Amino acid sequence: MKNSLVKEGKAEFYASLEDKISKKLNVFYNPRMELNRSMAVLLIKSYFSDKAKPRAKPVRIALPLAASGARGIRIALECPDVSKEILFNDMNEDCFKAIKKGLKKNNLAFPVFKEDANEFILKQRPFDYIDIDPFGSPNPFLDSAVKSIRNKGIIAVTATDTAALCGTYPQACRRKYWAVPIRNFLMKEIGLRILIRKVQMAGMQYDKALFPALSYCSEHYFRVFFHVRKGKEQCNRVFREFKHLRVDGLDFEARNNPEKACFGPLWAGELNDDALIKEMLAIAEPEKDPGKLLKTLADETETKAFGFYELHEIAKKLRTSPPRIIKVIDKLREKGFCASRTHFSGTGVKTKAGLKEIEKIIKQQQQ
Ligand SMILES: C[S@@+](CC[C@H](N)C(=O)[O-])C[C@H]1O[C@@H](n2cnc3c(N)ncnc32)[C@H](O)[C@@H]1O
Incomplete structure (x- = not known):
C-alpha cells in the first residue's frame, strides 16, 4: 500500500490515507485524532516552556506508539520554546520507515526505534513526557511508563475502549479496569474517572502519584495527562480520592464506602489543573476545536463539581x-x-x- 504525504498543523508526514480507518492500515493515521495531537502540543508548550526559566537539560519525550510520527513531528515544529529531545518508536516496519522519511521531509533529526513499546521505554528511560496512544486500552504499557517517568514529568494516556469503560461491556471493565461502570447519562464522566484510577494504581506501586492535569472525552476515546509526583505522602493524597458512586434516580454522590448498587471505585478528585488549563487556553486559538474544548474544561473545572x-x-x-x-x-x-x-x-x-x-x-x- 502506498503512503500519502499528509499535512496536519505545521507538519508534513507520510501515512496510509484510506476512507476506512482501521488497525490494518500499514501506517496508521486517523485525521479525527487531530484534536488529541493538538492538545498534546498545547500541553507541552505550556507545561515545559523554558521561556521564563531555561532548563538545564532538554525535555526528553517518548512516543512509543508513534505510527506515522505525526504527533512527534508536530511537537518538534510547534513547540519552539521547549528545548527537547524526541524519541520515536513503532514496531511496525512500515511505520519505522515512514517516520524516518517524515523527519527528513521536515529537516528534523531525532532517533527512531523499531521495538516493542515496553522494551523501548525501559531501555531508553528516563523520560519527562511519555505519550501512550494505543489501539484500545493503554493497560499493556502502563507499567513501563510509570517506571520510566521522571518526577514532575507528564504521562499522557489515550483509551479507545470506551465500550468497556462506559458500561456496554461491564465485565470487560471489571476485568481490565477493576471497577464497575455505569450505563446512564453519567457514563462518560464515570468511565473517565475509572480509567484515571486504574492508571494511578499502576503509578502507586512505585510510589509515584499521578494527578490529572487535563482530562477529557471526545467522540470515541478518553484522554488524560497526568502530573507525576514522587513520594508516599503524595500517593496517600491520591488514595484519599478513590471513592464509589451511589446513584439515586437522577441524583448521585461520591462516597467513601461501597454499598449495594454502587459503581466504581473511581477517582473522585479534580479532573483538570486549573492553572495549566488557563495557560493552554491563553495560547490556543479560540475559534478552533482545542480552544473551544479548553474553554469548556476551564468553566467545568471552576465549578469543582463531581x-x-x-x-x-x-x-x-x-x-x-x-x-x-x-x-x-x-x-x-x-x-x-x-x-x-x-x-x-x-x-x-x-x-x-x-x-x-x-x-x-x-x-x-x-x-
Ligand atoms: C493508534 S496507533 C498510534 C497513533 C499515533 N500515536 C498518532 O498520533 O497518530 C498505534 C500504533 O502502535 C503501534 N504498536 C502497536 N503495538 C505496539 C507495540 N507493542 N510496540 C510498538 N508499537 C506498537 C502500531 O503499529 C500503531 O502504529
Whole structure:
C-alpha cells in the first residue's frame, strides 16, 4: 500500500490515507485524532516552556506508539520554546520507515526505534513526557511508563475502549479496569474517572502519584495527562480520592464506602489543573476545536463539581419541556452557585447546587 504525504498543523508526514480507518492500515493515521495531537502540543508548550526559566537539560519525550510520527513531528515544529529531545518508536516496519522519511521531509533529526513499546521505554528511560496512544486500552504499557517517568514529568494516556469503560461491556471493565461502570447519562464522566484510577494504581506501586492535569472525552476515546509526583505522602493524597458512586434516580454522590448498587471505585478528585488549563487556553486559538474544548474544561473545572445534572432527563421526570440550558446556568449563577456546561453532554450542567435546586429552577421557568 502506498503512503500519502499528509499535512496536519505545521507538519508534513507520510501515512496510509484510506476512507476506512482501521488497525490494518500499514501506517496508521486517523485525521479525527487531530484534536488529541493538538492538545498534546498545547500541553507541552505550556507545561515545559523554558521561556521564563531555561532548563538545564532538554525535555526528553517518548512516543512509543508513534505510527506515522505525526504527533512527534508536530511537537518538534510547534513547540519552539521547549528545548527537547524526541524519541520515536513503532514496531511496525512500515511505520519505522515512514517516520524516518517524515523527519527528513521536515529537516528534523531525532532517533527512531523499531521495538516493542515496553522494551523501548525501559531501555531508553528516563523520560519527562511519555505519550501512550494505543489501539484500545493503554493497560499493556502502563507499567513501563510509570517506571520510566521522571518526577514532575507528564504521562499522557489515550483509551479507545470506551465500550468497556462506559458500561456496554461491564465485565470487560471489571476485568481490565477493576471497577464497575455505569450505563446512564453519567457514563462518560464515570468511565473517565475509572480509567484515571486504574492508571494511578499502576503509578502507586512505585510510589509515584499521578494527578490529572487535563482530562477529557471526545467522540470515541478518553484522554488524560497526568502530573507525576514522587513520594508516599503524595500517593496517600491520591488514595484519599478513590471513592464509589451511589446513584439515586437522577441524583448521585461520591462516597467513601461501597454499598449495594454502587459503581466504581473511581477517582473522585479534580479532573483538570486549573492553572495549566488557563495557560493552554491563553495560547490556543479560540475559534478552533482545542480552544473551544479548553474553554469548556476551564468553566467545568471552576465549578469543582463531581458529575453533572442532565436537564432533559430531569425535565422528563418533572413532566415538563426541557429548559434552555443557558437559562438554567444563568439562574444558578444569579443564586450564587458556580455552574457551567459540560463537554460530557450537550444537555448537562455542572454545579454543586444539587438536584433539588435545579428542579426548582426548571419548574419556575415553566410558570
Ligand atoms: C493508534 S496507533 C498510534 C497513533 C499515533 N500515536 C498518532 O498520533 O497518530 C498505534 C500504533 O502502535 C503501534 N504498536 C502497536 N503495538 C505496539 C507495540 N507493542 N510496540 C510498538 N508499537 C506498537 C502500531 O503499529 C500503531 O502504529
